[in-house]
Amino acid sequence: MATTRDWAEHLDANDELAAYRDRFVPIADPGVVAYLDGNSLGRPLLATAERLDRLVHQEWGSRLIRSWGEGWLTLPERIGDELGRVAIGAAPGQVIVADSTSVCLYKTVRAALALRPGRTEIVTDASNFPTDRFIVDGIAEQFGLTVKRISSDPLTGVRADEVAAAVGDDTAVIVLSHVDYRSAAIADMAAITRIVHDRGALAVWDLCHSVGAMPVELDAADVDFAVGCTYKFLNAGPGAPAFLYVNSKLHKDFRQPITGWIGAEDIFAMADRFRPAAGIRSALSGTPPITGMVGVDEGVALLAEVGVDRVRAKAQALGRWVIELADEWLVPLGFTVASPRSDELRGAHVMLRHPDAERLSQKLIDNGVIIDFRNPDGIRVGLSPLTTGYVEVWHAMDVIRGA
Structure with a gap:
């Protein structure tokens, strides 16, 4: 493959x-050569800006509190x-947007422990x-539990055989990320979940670096619980x-620890005791953040229009392009490609390592x-895939080799 601008x-x-x-929304800053940090914060959709304007002036500004009964209350489930x-x-009835x-x-780790x-x-x-580890540690400390840590290789991510050796x-419950936030290595969700179930335990998966960038099959993998953010590849x-996912097979006994009124069976009963709503709605706690949900709604709508398989195909192609440019331009300068080279094993980012990465990162910005720097190097x-172009990547890599 050529590495010229013409090829880009x-x-x-x-x-x-x-x-x-x-x-x-176009990037108004003329100094931006390339925005390659959408895996931390996606760019805003024009449709979101229009929807927010409608929300403020019509739904909120005109319909006022009546909008709760005209659609707002059902947004988390819809x-x-x-x-x-x-x-x-x-399948429907297992995912809700919340918190x-x-x-x-x-919520999901506590619910899994109770089960x-x-x-x-x-x-x-x-x-x-870090958030995943900190929350696990905090829960363990609170309830006198033990935390066992798998020492995985970031380049390969957590492997099924490592899980088999750790779970007893x-x-x-086991808490893992589907895509490693550093290397973009993809874990074998289905195989790992089977191993966890064979040991009688439950699995909680973090989808933050996969949702919106690649197909995920929670039902097919028989996942118990999953969580994920919407401000990366969903551009919310x-x-x-x-959002959080609770497998329908667990709904009957599912109990989450933050029992707020929106998750109650009848939110306007003002009852003396909490009675959970049926199904996934019981995972809610407080009032839904309607302004934030607008972005989620529009991001999901665009993904539905494009198709996640096409998004995945471009993410793989962009990753190949970065690795090709890195091998020719950057490896001779002391850089290392620290992400899987196989398209099937790599998510939607590529990690480059360099001893002076922290200084270089600031110089690039x-x-x-x-881009972003990830400690230590x-x-x-x-x-x-929906906002990144090949010429944009070419310019970025050209700047990196000259830094």
């Missing part, structure tokens, strides 16, 4: 998703069902995303609400290449 222009000209870039259908392979990823993770009384151990990856009779906006190149 050829790739853009033949990109069937290129036209979707016009659906996003959007959750569509997200489940479009992005994560979940932050951290709160959703807390496995007498078991005293939580298993996670020693290199899992005392394990109540900073701090947009996350100062020169208009928006990683430069993460995020590839959002």
